[in-house]
Amino acid sequence: MNKPMLQVNNITKQFPGVKALDRVSIDLYEGEVLCIAGENGAGKSTLIKILSGVFMLDEGEIILNDEKVNIKNPLTAIELGFSVVYQEHRLINNLTVAENIYFGRFPMKRGFVDYRKLNDDAQQILNRLGMNIRASELVSSLGSSQSQMVEIAKALSVGAKIMILDEPSAAITDSELEKLFEIIKDLKSEGQSFIYISHRLKELFEIGDRVAVLKDGKLVGVEKVSDIDTKKIISMMVGRDLGEVYRPKDREIKEEVLRVENLTNDIVHDCSFTVRAGEIVGFSGLVGSGRSELAESVFGYRKRRAGDIFVDGRKVRIRTPKDAIANGMGFITEDRKTTGVILNKSVAVNTTFAILDKLSRAGFVNTREEKVLVDNYIKKLKIKTPSDKQEAQFLSGGNQQKVILAKWLLTESKFLICDEPTKGIDVGTKQEFYNILDDLARQGIAIMLISSELPEIVGLSNRVYVMQEGRIVKELMEDEISEETITTYSMHEME
Amino acid sequence: MKIKNTFMNLIGNNDPASKFNRKKMLTTLSPVIGLVALFILASSLSNVFLTASNLTNVLRQVSVLGFAALGMTIVIITGNIDLSIIGNVSMSTTLVAVLLQNGWDVVPMILVVLLASSTIGLLNGLIISYFKIESFVITMGMQVVCFGLSLFIAGGRTVIVDNLAPFMLNLASNKLGMIPVMFIILLGFYTVFYIFTKKTKMGRYIYALGGNEEVSYVSGVNVTIVRTTAYILSGLMAGVAGIFTFSRSLCGDPAAGSALGMYVVAAVVIGGTKMSGGRGSVLFTIIGILIIGIINNTLNLVGFEYYAQQIIQGLIIIFAVVISSKKRR
Incomplete structure (x- = not known):
């Protein structure tokens, strides 16, 4: 492949008492799905939060298309083309699908919201994703996979270049997941890049191109999915020194x-x-x-x-x-x-x-x-x-x-x-x-x-x-x- | 040092090693400082203020508020609020009048009134606990119910009682030296409630409920009983306040409680008890009622128009609350 569109170089994030990320470097190519695996507390969510502007990094740099960028807050993250689809829904239930997709960026006409344009634009995106949803529907009437798709539509509408999917499979059924994978593959062929996070290692093999494994805030390694298996990933995720935690287990166990x-x-x-x-x-x-x-x-x-x-x-x-x-x-x-x-x-x-x-x-x-x-x-x-x-x-x-x-x-x-x-x-x-x-x-x-x-x-x-x-x-x-x-x-x- | 320790004991923190003590003591003491300052200011603004008859009058005026605010303090310490108090005071006052008018003796009359007012508290506590609704909303509704009951009991007008028993006739006017008996009774109630909140198991549960309801529940405390107890005590004190309201006016006015208005909450907050619950002391509510009493008295003596009095009182309450919340960091 050619040059990566995103380079994350040696980023570190410190919280009181714990290094959530310790000199982690990752890159992402255009049209690629990069998976991130790791246990609880490995640093996955900290990484997402840095890319989406929720946290500021302490050290290191982020280079996007050869330019060093400074992601100060969620707004700059969106402007730079980062978009996160969280595992829990962040849609507003009592608004319509179209209103949610364009929330905060309504098309205006003489001081009023131009609802015709709003609905038309939203419908266009939904159609492109092959979704059978009307833009004027209320979000509260959607199922969980449909809401997830609306989130993706929203991410597309803001012109996200890098879409970060945080445990998308947590809230949806298997058949819904397949549909999601189809959409990801479609968008991928159009050059869209994804960072995909999941605890289900099986999924990584289905959708991922490469997988990066984090452990205790450090990057253990990045491998091509075609080169490894689940056993290898798990062995990368574990393996710590137990010395200080281990206590002899010869306890007298009774009734x-x-x-x-x-x-x-x-x-x-x-x-x-x-x-x-x-x-x-x-x-x-x-x-x-x-x-x-x-x-x-x-x-x-x-x-x-x-x-x-x-x-x-x-x-x-x-x-x-x-x-x-x-x-x-x-x-x-x-x-x-x-x-x-x-x-x-x-x-x-x-x-x-x-x-x-x-x-x-x-x-x-x-x-x-x-x-x-x-x-x-x-x-x-x-x-x-x-x-x-x-x-x-x-x-x-x-x-x-x-x-x-x-x-x-x-x-x-x-x-x-x-x-x-x-x-x-x-x-x-x-x-x-x-x-x-x-x-x-x-x-x-x-x-x-x-x-x-x-x-x-x-x-x-x-x-x-x-x-x-x-x-x-x-x-x-x-x-x-x-x-x-x-x-x-x-x-x-x-x- | 010894005096300081005694004082810290009084407010429930006698740990001389804590570096937060000095700041905390100042915070806790500020109502006292305010009262002293106000006292000096009042004396200089009016030469009538310091006369024995005026001071006696102030003590008498604050007593009814004092009974009502005592119950409110307990409820606020649990992290709730009881807006039904003023309605309950009205209901109790009219009940006193109607029962006496119907020839009841004083003792059974008092028992019935206190039973009725406590029942209002019981209902507040149970409804809030079982339906898990904001106490603000429930007790506001209960206030309206109580005002309605007052009108019903009184038959829609002020009840005048003929042939009053001497005990009721003199309850408000009796004095011990220059101190009204009703204020002494008030101090008695405060002492009992202070010991109750600081020394007993239920007192601890009441503070703990305001400090952290979840911890109380996880630790095996029946929080419904604790909250309801606080509301019953609040209702009981509203009943006592109702009896003394009657003793001052000697008639059963169905709107009597509304005169207390937001002063009940204000007295508690000015005394330093936190609206968020878990902190404060009933003793400091006495300071709160005295501050309100002296302000009202002084504004009268200096001869402000009624509207000006209202504005100034309101601003002082806002000021006191701002000061007290700022100190919470």
């Missing part, structure tokens, strides 16, 4: 504490699993595979449509978190700030919040006893705070997380759900957390560990359940657990 049978809610379907005392059970899967939603339903935080929960072999009724706590469960949620700590309340108030019933006499809180308990946990978990009266908002993320952990240890949880327990926590505190989790398991607590960081799952778990689109697709025993097996099962490669 079953939790059994869930056929749990179904609005996101997950028919999930069954068990967790035993002394065991850390990992739950792995892509973002959106339903891990957190499963945990929420076990804890009574999300409505269950079907399924039974057994604690210590007895069937229990769990409809609210209160019921779950009464049955010995604790839940370290994914989002500390919205469901974990009360930011403007003290460490003490947050720590004892779930055991006030035990701590009160005649409705009055026994603050003396409370202080003893809280100080004890501040020492035990090494919570860095000037005192138990400090407001939680002034603590670091790791210490807030410890406060939440202390809360659930005080309720004497025998089953603890940890949803991304080390998210946004510094490296040193992460190590402390791994020790604590290992320790708790060894004390006989049953732990359900949800994490998007594969090394955590591999390094800590006795067993792993892999989830995919709301279903548990595989249970991996200790000797089967590896980044490779987990990735293989979570990436839609097993039929």
Whole structure:
């Protein structure tokens, strides 16, 4: 091929505590579909956001048609010809298809919108895409693949030279996907370039010309699709040093504490699993595979449509978190700030919040006893705070997380759900957390560990359940657990 | 240092190591500073202000507002609002008048009035919790319902009571020294509510609900009960305010509550309690009502026209809210 139309050279993007992109270089040719693959947090979405002007890059350069460009904001990105079709729809439901396509760029006539021209122009684009949609239809009456096509029509209408498709297959059916592929191939033959992102590796082989693999913000390699297979891609996506995360797994595993049978809610379907005392059970899967939603339903935080929960072999009724706590469960949620700590309340108030019933006499809180308990946990978990009266908002993320952990240890949880327990926590505190989790398991607590960081799952778990689109697709025993097996099962490669 | 610590204890943060304390203390203290400044200003603007009879009068005037604002403070701490209070005060006042007119004794009358006003709070709490609707909308509707009930109870006119029991006749005029008894009762209520909010389990849940409802729920708290408790207390205090409204006018005016208007919310906010919930203290609402009382009194003494008084009061409320929200960073 000749010269690339787009060159991304050594771009770096730093967020507090993490390098989301580290000297990544990618180029794109005219009429090419470049696929980007990588796990959760590999840097795919950061890359898209830089190209579409949502984030500014810290270092590196972007060269478009031999000219260095500076993508300052979403508007310049559009003017330069970058257009993103996001996985979730960004159309305005109560406007028509034509209005959405030309939103903000309506043709005008004597101060009024020229609706005839608007509809004619939009219809022309829709016809060109071979779509059976009327431009005057309301978007709310469209199906999800049709809305996706409207997004593509919109991207075409602004004269996008590079169209970025972010997980287009997530919201549409297989037959709809085929139609989308046809359109992509048509446009490709007209010289349109695409960046295509998907977790379904199969698709990459169907539609892609080349595939770039990202891992932990770094580019692992770019390969011609015809030269590789899924195995190769997966092996490029995994392979980290486990040394610091690994904990010996010779824990004494005892009787079953939790059994869930056929749990179904609005996101997950028919999930069954068990967790035993002394065991850390990992739950792995892509973002959106339903891990957190499963945990929420076990804890009574999300409505269950079907399924039974057994604690210590007895069937229990769990409809609210209160019921779950009464049955010995604790839940370290994914989002500390919205469901974990009360930011403007003290460490003490947050720590004892779930055991006030035990701590009160005649409705009055026994603050003396409370202080003893809280100080004890501040020492035990090494919570860095000037005192138990400090407001939680002034603590670091790791210490807030410890406060939440202390809360659930005080309720004497025998089953603890940890949803991304080390998210946004510094490296040193992460190590402390791994020790604590290992320790708790060894004390006989049953732990359900949800994490998007594969090394955590591999390094800590006795067993792993892999989830995919709301279903548990595989249970991996200790000797089967590896980044490779987990990735293989979570990436839609097993039929 | 010792005094400072005592003070920090009072406002619920006694951590001398926190570097945010100095700033926080200043923030919390600003209503007090405002009150003192206003007091000095009022004394210099009018030589009647500092007379015993005028000050007694101010305390009497702010008492009814004080009862209503106490309930409002609890609800605002939970992160909600209760606009039904002023309607509830009207309803309670007319109920007092009608029951007394029908020959009821004072004690059963008080019990029935408080039961009725608390029921309004109960309904507010349950409707908001079960249908998960903005408290603003529901309680505004309830306010209209209450005003309607007031008219119904009163038969569409102001109820005049013959042969008033001496207790009711003297409730508003009794004094202990130069302090009206009703203001002392008000302080009693504030003390009890302060201890309730700061020392009890339910008090913690009330603050926590305003701080973060989701955390409360995940931690096993029945948030419906907590919110409804706050609204019942608010309704109860509206009933108390209604009884004292009657004791001051000695008639049952179905529009009596509207005089309180937005002062109820203003008193709470001027006292430093945040509309966003989770922060503040009932004690500071006393400062809020005193500030409003002194402003109104001074404007009267200096002899502003009614329209000018309204404009100035409104601007002061806006000013206070702007100041308090700016400090939230």
